[in-house]
Amino acid sequence: MTTAATTTRPSTAVPFRFFDAHVVRTRALGPSMSRITFSGTGLGDFAAGGRDQRFKLFLPHPGQPAPVVPVEDGDGWFASWRKMDPAVRGIMRSYTVREQRREPDEIDVDFALHHDGGPAARWAARAESGDRVTLLGPVVEDNGGVDFRPPSGTDWVLISGDETALPAVAGILDWLPAGTPAKVWIEVQHAEDMQELHTEADAEITWLVRDGATPGSPRSALLLDDVRATQLPSGTPYAWIAGEAGTVKEMRRHLVRERGFERKAVTFTGYWRLGTCEEQLVEEAVSGTGPKSDD
Ligand SMILES: Cc1cc2nc3c(=O)[nH]c(=O)nc-3n(C[C@H](O)[C@H](O)[C@H](O)COP(=O)(O)OP(=O)(O)OC[C@H]3O[C@@H](n4cnc5c(N)ncnc54)[C@H](O)[C@@H]3O)c2cc1C
Structure with missing residues (x-):
């Protein structure tokens, strides 16, 4: 009907x-x-x-x-x-x-x-x-459509996303309790796409600009390269990663395998996938034919 x-x-x-x-x-x-x-x-x-x-x-x-x-x-x-x-x-x-x-x-x-x-x-x-x-x-504020949920005992948060995740990153930064240590990476298409983001967290925000490179392509491994090259704080981390699915997968793999993050302390979501429209992603999810996570 x-x-x-x-x-x-x-x-x-x-x-x-x-x-x-x-x-x-x-x-x-x-x-x-x-x-x-x-x-x-x-x-x-x-x-x-x-x-x-x-x-x-x-x-x-x-x-x-x-x-x-x-x-x-x-x-x-x-x-x-x-x-x-x-x-x-x-x-x-x-x-x-x-x-x-x-x-x-x-x-x-x-x-x-x-x-x-x-x-x-x-x-x-x-x-x-x-x-x-x-x-x-x-219709209720505490609902399953909110994924950013750092476990108790988290000392600092790592956030990484492209422009599709920028609205979520902005909402997360706005919500984080005052003084929360946060390292944040955001990749955008053009320098003019950068925004003022409100937060009371102790956030260090790194903007990365693709300047014409295809998002999610090897040419735009900006997020991964920058995170890889950064010394991360000590203490118990919680990571939230979203954006192009291939980049998200690589980032999660890096954090879990090379940085020793607990798998359950990494919330990761492919917001889109290069070359695949959302109808196909929905059908893959329903049929269980999508790419499997190997971590
Ligand atoms: C939980 C969640 C929250 C999201 N929130 C936002 C949001 O707030 N704002 C937002 O802009 N997006 C957001 N997205 C991503 C958005 O849903 C996708 O980008 C979506 O595919 C856009 O639909 P479309 O009809 O434009 O393209 P589709 O018809 O789905 O795809 C057509 C083609 O475009 C490509 N494509 C899709 N998105 C992009 C992109 N951003 N850059 C380059 N190529 C792309 C696909 O790979 C495909 O080849 C979110 C996704 C999820 C899962």
């Missing part, structure tokens, strides 16, 4: 539900990043947990006024969405809540405008006030 996302659905007991939303405004943050602000009548119930809060974004196909999503909010939504015609169902992508505000209820999402022809990047580059989307997001 499917419906165009035209109505505000009642809240349910499950921690995630669909929210109809529309673009309020857009703002260029740099040559390759755009901030899109969403609002919607039900958005008061959206309860972002901060840090790297992820959610699913559903976009309409060309010619559709709004994305078509399953009616059910509960655990069954994914099975229902998969059964729908791919040419009709909303285009599903993963994004991070950069900031949530109340009165008016608004959510900022920062989009990396990559040039590989992905529908989400294309949509973001052309988004205008009034454009309709659907968000599948949390």
Whole structure:
């Protein structure tokens, strides 16, 4: 059973539900990043947990006024969405809540405008006030869409990500308790994509600029090279790594094998994979055919 996302659905007991939303405004943050602000009548119930809060974004196909999503909010939504015609169902992508505000209820999402022809990047580059989307997001702040969870006993944190992870890194830095020692690496496309990031942590932030190199390619092993060359603090570390999946895998391998990080003290997420669109990644995850971690 499917419906165009035209109505505000009642809240349910499950921690995630669909929210109809529309673009309020857009703002260029740099040559390759755009901030899109969403609002919607039900958005008061959206309860972002901060840090790297992820959610699913559903976009309409060309010619559709709004994305078509399953009616059910509960655990069954994914099975229902998969059964729908791919040419009709909303285009599903993963994004991070950069900031949530109340009165008016608004959510900022920062989009990396990559040039590989992905529908989400294309949509973001052309988004205008009034454009309709659907968000599948949390209704409780303590939800499974927040992955940054340093165990007790952590002495310092290591954070590494590219521009797709920059919104999450910003949320994590904003959340970290005052004085937390943090070593942070962020890779962006252009120098003008660097941002002022608020934090009360004792954070040392290293910005790395690709300047035209393909992200995730050997030519842009900037993150790995810089982390490899850095003397890390002593004490018990916790690492959070996100961005291009191949780079994330190499970084995790380096930290576990060469730096002696406990595997369970490394939270790692491939946010995208070079040459693979998100539909393929979802199908790999469902069928268990994706690349296996060897650590
Ligand atoms: C939990 C999570 C949170 C995320 N949060 C954000 C966020 O806040 N902001 C954000 O911008 N992205 C974020 N991403 C990444 C985003 O979902 C992917 O980049 C997604 O593939 C973009 O969809 P698309 O339709 O533009 O491209 P797809 O149709 O998925 O891919 C098309 C092609 O583009 C390539 N590609 C995808 N992304 C990039 C990229 N960034 N640079 C270069 N090539 C790329 C793919 O390899 C593929 O070849 C997040 C991902 C996850 C899993």
